[in-house]
Amino acid sequence: MSMAERLFILQYGAERVSKNLSLAGGPHHLYWEPLLGILVDTADGWVLLDTGMSRNAHLSRENQDAYVAGGVDAPNLDSVWHLRPTPPDAQAWNWIRDGDPLVAALGDYGLTPSDISLAAISHMHVDHSGGIPTLSEAGVPIAIQSRELDFVQSGAVGISEGFFSDDWSHPHTNWRLLDGDEELAPGVSAVFTPGHTPGHQSFSVTLPETGTWVFGCDATDLAQNFLDNVPCGSCAGGTTADETEARASLDKLLALGRRTNTRLIPGHDQLVANAVAHPPQGHR
Ligand SMILES: [Zn+2]
Incomplete structure (x- = not known):
């Protein structure tokens, strides 16, 4: 079995959202969720999984209005205490880190965007795809499910649904289109988990000492999705078929998760x- 070498969890920022977006049938109260990325050192170089929210999106009035609309009438839970x-x-x-949040997060490990060999995006929501333009400028290929790119390029969704077109409109983006489960680099694989969006993917990373890590991304925002066996609370496609897919993705x-280690x-x-x-040298 091919393995990656090291793994780092990045945090680009955080967002205040209703919990029922994350958990189907969950409470409509506002709390904070982190914007995370996964950085993996592999035999093919550095692989970055998810890229947070861009500064342009953060500054977009329409984007902020969409957050307000999603949280209207929701009581606020004091959950800021746990953010790091x-x-x-x-x-x-x-909230996003200073400057370009992608550059800031990579800088914690002495890296710049051009040090990345391949980036992959779980799905095209504004809080995941924001680093694509910066990575495209640096010549980094972007792996995404072809079904996800088709969905956003169809024009069916926009910023009021949480999709920011600047993220997929950079003229130099070198897309690596995926069709289902696929190995991205030694020890790093895409796991196709549609439902939250039509082309959503999760990731698995296998390391020599700590075993396999499966990152559910927005198929499973919270530990509670796994523990209570409840799928994500929102499907961008908006149909019953999307909900069925979200359920199947959680099962997958x-x-x-039932496999050892x-x-x-x-x-x-x-x-x-x-x-x-983790310590500065990451998980092994
Ligand atoms: Zn999402």
Whole structure:
């Protein structure tokens, strides 16, 4: 079995959203979720999984309006206490690191965008795809499910649904289109998990000492999705077929989790992100 070498969890920022977006049938209250990335050292070079929100999107009035619309009438839970680092404004709707958050997060490990060999995006929501333009400028290929790119390029969704077209409109983006499960680099694979969006994917990373890590991304925002066997709370496609796919994707991830020595990591759970914090040299 091919293996990756080291793994790092990055945090680009955080967002204040209703919990029922993450958990089908969940409570409509506002709390904070982290914007995470996964950086993997492989025999083919550095692989980056998910890229956070761009500064342009953060500054977009339409994007902020969409966050407000999603949280209207929701009571606010004091959940800012668990964020690392702490957002400067607990009442903001989202917060990103200074400058270009992707550059800031990579800089923690002495890397720049041009050090990345391949990036992959779980799905095209604004809080995951924001680094694509910066990576495209640096010549980094971007792996995405072809079904996801077709979906956003169809024009069916826009910023009021959480999709920011600047992220997929850079003239130099070198797309690597995927069709289902596929190995991305030694020890790193895409796991096709549609439902939350039509072409959503999760990732698995296998390491020599700690075994296999499965990153559910937005198929499973929270540990509670796994524990309560409840799929994600929102499907961008908006049909019953999308909900059926979200259910099947959760089953697929749970099946992976039943294998010995597998760690299931939810996509937007700050307590789990804090628990898998690591020394500067990362997980092995
Ligand atoms: Zn999403």
